[in-house]
Amino acid sequence: MFDSLSDRLGGVFERLRGRGALREEDVLAAMREVRIALLEADVALPVVRRFIDQVSEQAVGQSVLKSVTPGQQVVKIVNDALVDMLGGGTAELDLNAAPPVVIMMVGLQGSGKTTSTAKIGKLLKEKQGKKVLMASLDVNRPAAQEQLAVLGEQAGVATLPIVAGQQPVDIATRAVNAAKLQAVDVLLLDTAGRLHVDQALMDEMKAVAAVSVPRETLLVVDSLTGQDAVNVAQSFSGEVDLTGVVLTRMDGDARGGAALSMRAVTGKPIKFAATGEKLDAIEPFHPERVAGRILGMGDIVSIVEKAAATIQAEDAERLAQRMSKGQFDMNDLRTQLRQMQNMGGLGALAGMMPGMKKAKAAMAQSGMDDKVLLRMDAIIGSMTPKEREKPELLNAKRKIRVAKGSGTQVQDVNKLLKMHQEMAKAMKQIKKMGGLKGLGALFGKGGLGAAMPGLDQQMGPGGLGGMGGGGLPGLGSGGLPGNLGDLLKKR
Numbered sequence: 369m370f371d372s373l374s375d376r377l378g379g380v381f382e383r384l385r386g387r388g389a390l391r392e393e394d395v396l397a398a399m400r401e402v403r404i405a406l407l408e409a410d411v412a413l414p415v416v417r418r419f420i421d422q423v424s425e426q427a428v429g430q431s432v433l434k435s436v437t438p439g440q441q442v443v444k445i446v447n448d449a450l451v452d453m454l455g456g457g458t459a460e461l462d463l464n465a466a467p468p469v470v471i472m473m474v475g476l477q478g479s480g481k482t483t484s485t486a487k488i489g490k491l492l493k494e495k496q497g498k499k500v501l502m503a504s505l506d507v508n509r510p511a512a513q514e515q516l517a518v519l520g521e522q523a524g525v526a527t528l529p530i531v532a533g534q535q536p537v538d539i540a541t542r543a544v545n546a547a548k549l550q551a552v553d554v555l556l557l558d559t560a561g562r563l564h565v566d567q568a569l570m571d572e573m574k575a576v577a578a579v580s581v582p583r584e585t586l587l588v589v590d591s592l593t594g595q596d597a598v599n600v601a602q603s604f605s606g607e608v609d610l611t612g613v614v615l616t617r618m619d620g621d622a623r624g625g626a627a628l629s630m631r632a633v634t635g636k637p638i639k640f641a642a643t644g645e646k647l648d649a650i651e652p653f654h655p656e657r658v659a660g661r662i663l664g665m666g667d668i669v670s671i672v673e674k675a676a677a678t679i680q681a682e683d684a685e686r687l688a689q690r691m692s693k694g695q696f697d698m699n700d701l702r703t704q705l706r707q708m709q710n711m712g713g714l715g716a717l718a719g720m721m722p723g724m725k726k727a728k729a730a731m732a733q734s735g736m737d738d739k740v741l742l743r744m745d746a747i748i749g750s751m752t753p754k755e756r757e758k759p760e761l762l763n764a765k766r767k768i769r770v771a772k773g774s775g776t777q778v779q780d781v782n783k784l785l786k787m788h789q790e791m792a793k794a795m796k797q798i799k800k801m802g803g804l805k806g807l808g809a810l811f812g813k814g815g816l817g818a819a820m821p822g823l824d825q826q827m828g829p830g831g832l833g834g835m836g837g838g839g840l841p842g843l844g845s846g847g848l849p850g851n852l853g854d855l856l857k858k859r
Contacts, residue, residue: 374662376405381443381663395427395442402446410595410625415453415632423449447659453628454655459612459637461492462583468501468547468555470580474573474608475588476600477561480616482512484588484642485558486519487650488614493525498553503528503543505536505576506560516558523647526550536560540576557582565600570607577608584611586639589626591615597626601634612639615653619643627658696792698756702748705741746774747784759785 380401384394399420406416426445463469471488475481485502492498502520504527506512513530520527528543540557547555559576562569577585587604589597597615604610613630618641630638638653748756750773755761762770762785771778 373405373409376408377402377446377663380405381446384442392428396424398442399424399427406628409628412595412598412625412629412633415629418632419449419453422452443663447663450628450659450662451655453632454658455631455637455653456655458652458654459639460652461639462611463496463498463554465583468544468552469584470544470547470555470557470582471584471586472557472559472573472577472580472582473586473588473614474559474604474610475561476564477509479561479588479590480642481561481588482506482516482558483519483645483647484586484614484616484640484650485516485556486523486525487642487647488586488640489520489525489554489556490523490647491650492554493523499551500525500554500556501528501543501547501550501552502526502556502558503539504530504558505539506558507534507536507539508560512558512560519647526552536572537575537579540580544580555580565603573608585609586612586614587636588614588616589630590617591626592617593626595625595629598629598633601630601636605634605636610634610636612637614638614640614642616642619649696788698748698751698759698788701788701791702745702756705745705748708741743774743776743780744784747771747776747781750774759788 380398384398402423403416403420406419407413411419423446427442461471473481473485482504489500489502493500502516502525504513504516517527517530528539528546531539531542534542536559543555543557546552557576557580559573560569585608587601587608587610589600591597593600601610601613613634613636615627615630615638618627627638627641630636638655640650641653642650747770750770751759751762755766755770762781767778767781771781774781
């Protein structure tokens with residue numbers, strides 16, 4: 369997300385950071401480029417004007433122009449302004465009311481309302497331990513109620529039984545009564561959408577709100593529609609008492625205009641960002657983290673959270689113990705590859721790491737994608753249990769068998785083995801550094817290493833350990849370190 373905007377802004381600030389001192393003309397010229405970048409990202413014109421005025425006023429001040437690091441000072445000012453534009457702090461759901469707390473989902477047809485309802489229901493159940501009930505009020509779209517029932521079954525969240533012929537207000541009343549009888553904590557109401565905003569839609573939502581008294585009314589908009597999403601939000605906020613916004617398809621939005629305009633135009637905070645089709649592909653919207661990604665500063669906090677959510681404690685403990693002894697076989701490598709898949713793959717991880725923008729671009733140019741992780745897993749899966757424990761057993765004949773079994777080439781098997789050797793060597797170095805204490809030196813106390821042992825080695829020797837120096841050492845011309853870059857090239 370925000371890839372095109374991030375690339376444009378990255379180029380502007382790279383030039384500013386390269387100057388020893390800044391003149392007022394330099395800053396104003398940079399702001400003109402920033403204005404163009406924001407407009408090309410489909411950010412609303414009034415929002416762009418306010419943003420540029422706010423940043424320019426601070427950036428041409430004497431404290432910046434005479435600063436020891438004026439380029440960095442300008443980046444900080446832009447970062448703070450971006451955070452402010454995106455809404456400041458994280459806006460959480462307001463569930464501070466007598467149960468059942470009602471959350472009403474509204475929006476146009478096709479915006480992802482029903483799927484977002486199931487995603488939020490699953491999130492509330494698994495992360496906050498809430499008892500959730502979902503009800504579909506969409507009697508217009510064919511099989512809309514059945515769709516929510518199926519999604520509820522997949523998410524493990526209860527749905528209101530379907531009664532044919534009932535109208536939305538009657539369904540809402542029945543849902544509230546059922547939620548009270550079942551001691552439900554949160555009731556999610558999935559209202560009907562339309563192909564465009566019309567008075568009948570608004571009247572129906574008002575009638576539902578009157579009988580259900582929602583604590584939260586969340587507008588679901590498709591971020592890919594850009595400025596149209598902002599216009600839809602304005603239309604709804606004028607008719608319904610919105611409390612927040614859910615942006616869908618954020619993973620496919622390279623521009624980011626909807627996200628950057630939404631808070632400033634509607635005055636309503638973005639509460640969730642949906643980043644994929646899976647039911648767990650939704651996350652609370654953190655303005656400071658998003659600003660960091662836009663400016664290429666990375667989002668290490670999100671990586672740690674993903675690691676904590678996806679990595680099994682027993683696996684992490686077992687791997688940590690083996691690492692402390694300098695042990696690392698193909699089973700361990702396979703575990704790490706699967707961890708990367710569970711955390712969103714190479715692209716998602718690279719997008720959240722400081723200094724990895726060039727590496728991510730190089731991955732795209734060289735044809736790398738997340739399927740390479742599956743191919744590597746297939747190679748390991750074609751080995752016998754004994755070969756996984758002792759890769760040195762793999763002679764020429766065995767390599768041919770493994771390559772045929774995994775649908776790859778012998779050279780792919782050789783590259784994987786070489787990668788394993790380098791990673792095993794890194795494990796022995798960690799052992800010499802004091803085992804797990806050495807990991808603390810690499811990642812910082814309680815840092816990324818504690819949450820996700822071995823990620824440093826996944827990125828190759830000299831990977832995350834040098835992150836404090838402003839990037840990942842060993843990237844060279846933008847490729848991945850060690851042998852990993854060669855191995856991951858799509859054949």
